[in-house]
Amino acid sequence: APVIMNIVNNQWAISSFSGFAGAERTTFAARGVGYGVAALRVDGNDPLAVYAATSWAAERARTNQGPTVIEHFTYRAEAHSTSDDPTAYRSAQEREEWPLGDPIMRLKRHLIHRGVWSVEQQEQLDAECLEAVKSVVKEAAKNGILGHGLHQPFETMFQDVFEEMPWHLKEQAEQANKEREIKWPS
Template sequence: VHAVAKWAVERARANLGPTLVEYVTYRVGAHSTSDDPSAYRPKAESDAWPLGDPVMRLKNHLIQKGVWSEDRHTQAEAEILETAIAAQKEAEGHGTLHAGGKPSTRDMFEGVYAEMPPHLRRQRQQAGV
């Protein structure tokens, strides 16, 4: 991924035209904890990915190389979870649809762009705000 992205950036900086980079991914796990992939994914499909989760493969590789450890990984996961929970709480502080919170029409246009594009200015005017 890094190599092809670097190559695409170099092409762009050299004015060699646009570059399309296609990333093909595969969601190994379920959509959520309440999801059962066996209901829609045949067992043979997961067997086609014998090397497993690429994140875990990278973790194990870095541990083997001596540049990462289980302790650092556990700490990083805890920090990431803490950051995600804090971001969720901050977002929920602005209101949730479940709690009946609903942004005003004005709020949908404000604070999104440093400079609002013309098409959104027109839409805002059409909405009467």
């Protein structure tokens, strides 16, 4: 099939190193070879490399040359989720040791070095983005802020999703209501 299969390898599951999945022995991209699938590994923190690899794979797909696997080798700088504490399994200096750093900063430096972007343009863009975010946050706050009494009634999170609510959502709604009643009795 003319598909592109992207593997984002940030080297971690929620709290286990990708080596547990065999990554210390081979790349995930190399596994495509065993299935007769074209595969490559690209620096996932380099936007230009990602663009080039994806363009190549898209051309393969458009010309019916079959599937392509792209392993985007990258780095997850932050926690996997709010319940994840990476300090339990990663060293404090690991983030700084990741070669070449943040992809956005890398691209900005590259474009400035090439003369197609400037520090002034970046500062202007940053200011515009900050204002846009502030504006959108202000507009969204009109719909309510959790914990401030301006939000929709609790029950509405289970409504208007399905024409007929499935059994598992009914159970979740009942459980949530019981837990709310325990935490905030009427």
